[in-house]
Amino acid sequence: xxxxxxxLRSQTRGKFTVFTVREDRKVSPRTGREHDFYVLDxxxxxxxxxVTPDQQLVMVEQFRHGSETVELEIPGGVMDxxxxxxxxxxxxxxxxxxxxxxxxARVLGSIxxxxxxQSNTCHVVLIEDCRLQHPVEFDHGEDIATRLxxxxxxxxxxxxxKIQHSLVVVGLFYFDQWRxxxxxx
Amino acid sequence: xxxxxxxLRSQTRGKFTVFTVREDRKVSPRTGREHDFYVLDxxxxxxxxxVTPDQQLVMVEQFRHGSETVELEIPGGVMDxxxxxxxxxxxxxxxxxxxxxxxxARVLGSIxxxxxxQSNTCHVVLIEDCRLQHPVEFDHGEDIATRLxxxxxxxxxxxxxKIQHSLVVVGLFYFDQWRxxxxxx
Numbered sequence: 001x002x003x004x005x006x007x008l009r010s011q012t013r014g015k016f017t018v019f020t021v022r023e024d025r026k027v028s029p030r031t032g033r034e035h036d037f038y039v040l041d042x043x044x045x046x047x048x049x050x051v052t053p054d055q056q057l058v059m060v061e062q063f064r065h066g067s068e069t070v071e072l073e074i075p076g077g078v079m080d081x082x083x084x085x086x087x088x089x090x091x092x093x094x095x096x097x098x099x100x101x102x103x104x105a106r107v108l109g110s111i112x113x114x115x116x117x118q119s120n121t122c123h124v125v126l127i128e129d130c131r132l133q134h135p136v137e138f139d140h141g142e143d144i145a146t147r148l149x150x151x152x153x154x155x156x157x158x159x160x161x162k163i164q165h166s167l168v169v170v171g172l173f174y175f176d177q178w179r180x181x182x183x184x185x
Numbered sequence: 186x187x188x189x190x191x192x193l194r195s196q197t198r199g200k201f202t203v204f205t206v207r208e209d210r211k212v213s214p215r216t217g218r219e220h221d222f223y224v225l226d227x228x229x230x231x232x233x234x235x236v237t238p239d240q241q242l243v244m245v246e247q248f249r250h251g252s253e254t255v256e257l258e259i260p261g262g263v264m265d266x267x268x269x270x271x272x273x274x275x276x277x278x279x280x281x282x283x284x285x286x287x288x289x290a291r292v293l294g295s296i297x298x299x300x301x302x303q304s305n306t307c308h309v310v311l312i313e314d315c316r317l318q319h320p321v322e323f324d325h326g327e328d329i330a331t332r333l334x335x336x337x338x339x340x341x342x343x344x345x346x347k348i349q350h351s352l353v354v355v356g357l358f359y360f361d362q363w364r365x366x367x368x369x370x
Contacts, residue, residue: 067300115252
């Protein structure tokens with residue numbers, strides 16, 4: 001039976017806008033030795049599966065500064081301080097990034113981006129019957145193009161490596177399972 | 186057409202064992218304004234889909250320090266400095282963490298953990314006909330239990346949120362697509 005590691009102390013080692021680095025000193029339950037672990041704390045993230053009436057997904061293309069590449073992704077973003085429901089974040093981010101609005105918004109699943117080094121969760125929200133209703137509202141740090149793709153094509157792009165963001169691939173996997181009737185939700 | 190952002194300067198802001206924090210100053214091609222972006226640099230990671238002759242997956246359970254939970258995952262780890270081929274890392278990590286060894290090891294796909302804030306890649310390696318051949322060799326910072334699960338069950342656990350690590354879910358998605366004949370590999 002795998003045991004949790006008791007924490008001896010914890011300190012913040014750096015604050016970097018979208019994440020904070022924390023250092024935790026812990027004791028191995030197996031060896032009794034002490035180890036330091038670095039953890040990235042962030043607010044939760046939300047990704048949006050936005051389906052149009054003619055079964056296309058509302059996707060976005062943007063330059064990403066970690067990879068320094070233009071990536072095809074689903075819309076999404078971080079939960080604002082006043083937002084407690086990921087569905088509200090999803091509706092807002094979809095509107096701001098693409099101008100689209102839909103109905104029946106609900107959480108399809110939640111995932112840990114990387115439980116080894118990150119403490120937060122990413123929620124995948126499905127919104128149906130999405131239509132272009134608003135002008136886009138980009139942050140100054142954003143430059144985003146909307147792309148509509150047939151839903152079947154998006155799953156194939158994820159499987160074959162054309163869609164590269166792991167959290168986007170997870171969202172499309174949940175969506176594929178849901179469409180095939182394999183999710184209880 | 187989405188344009189890359191020219192980089193004005195770059196500096197290291199912190200080194201934390203498994204990742205380094207870099208600050209890049211860039212110019213928006215849309216507004217001409219300058220912005221700072223923080224990027225996490227790491228070596229590449231490798232995850233292993235290890236299939237036994239009776240169609241079970243060799244999985245691992247361990248306490249994860251980001252989430253502070255025990256997670257069910259596939260084996261994996263970081264590429265060592267002298268390793269240039271992710272397949273070699275996969276074979277080594279599978280042996281060290283579980284004692285299993287197999288054949289026909291090859292890359293099933295590669296994914297970016299988070300291109301918004303991370304520069305590295307995670308490779309998913311498939312190894313077939315895996316059998317228990319060696320004693321395990323844990324690092325002092327590791328405490329890992331091997332779990333064998335039927336392959337169909339693992340995909341269901343990923344879809345329904347029992348498997349929570351996004352990169353593990355991506356690996357199982359690639360594997361599911363490959364088993365269903367939907368991958369060109």
